[in-house]
Amino acid sequence: DAGITQSPRHKVTETGTPVTLRCHQTENHRYMYWYRQDPEHGLRLIHYSYGVKDTDKGEVSDGYSVSRSKTEDFLLTLESATSSQTSVYFCAISESLGGLYEQYFGPGTRLTVT
């Protein structure tokens, strides 16, 4: 199993509060991703990183920011959480970006915004 951990695994927070989710990898992979999973949409890319301090937006980036100050850590921040951000969040890593490759996913963080 790829060494990916996510913390916290579960979180309940109130609308308007800031929330930070952490993804940590021990594989030294260059690329890291944040997805959210919702039943009606499947998995959707929020942001991704292609190196330390190098990040870019995904399909559903509004309301989210990310930071990557070290190869092994990728943080996802909800500056002011809203109920629409209640979801399961998955971090993923990969070694290469183009061509055929696989992403390794973390176990997920279940976030509930009340």
Next chain:
Amino acid sequence: DQQVKQNSPSLSVQEGRISILNCDYTNSMFDYFLWYKKYPAEGPTFLISISSIKDKNEDGRFTVFLNKSAKHLSLHIVPSQPGDSAVYFCAAGAGNQFYFGTGTSLTVIP
């Protein structure tokens, strides 16, 4: 708009028979496709992939077929086993982005 669609939310198959999971996409720029398997309370795990230059890729019991003219992807599992019961996601990629379908829940009945 969903660029990758899995129109069957669920599928039940008898053990030993073939499972066929389908996926349709709308963007002709996608150049690689993947299938992931997901168990409850776990992250998705990679199953098999295919490049747009191929029409078939096989790995053990799993075969992925790509029909570019129809923009259709399918995953065949033969023979199906109870341990295959999971949610299956197809994904399509172009450049730096992946797009996932909504998943099909497969139940293999012993």
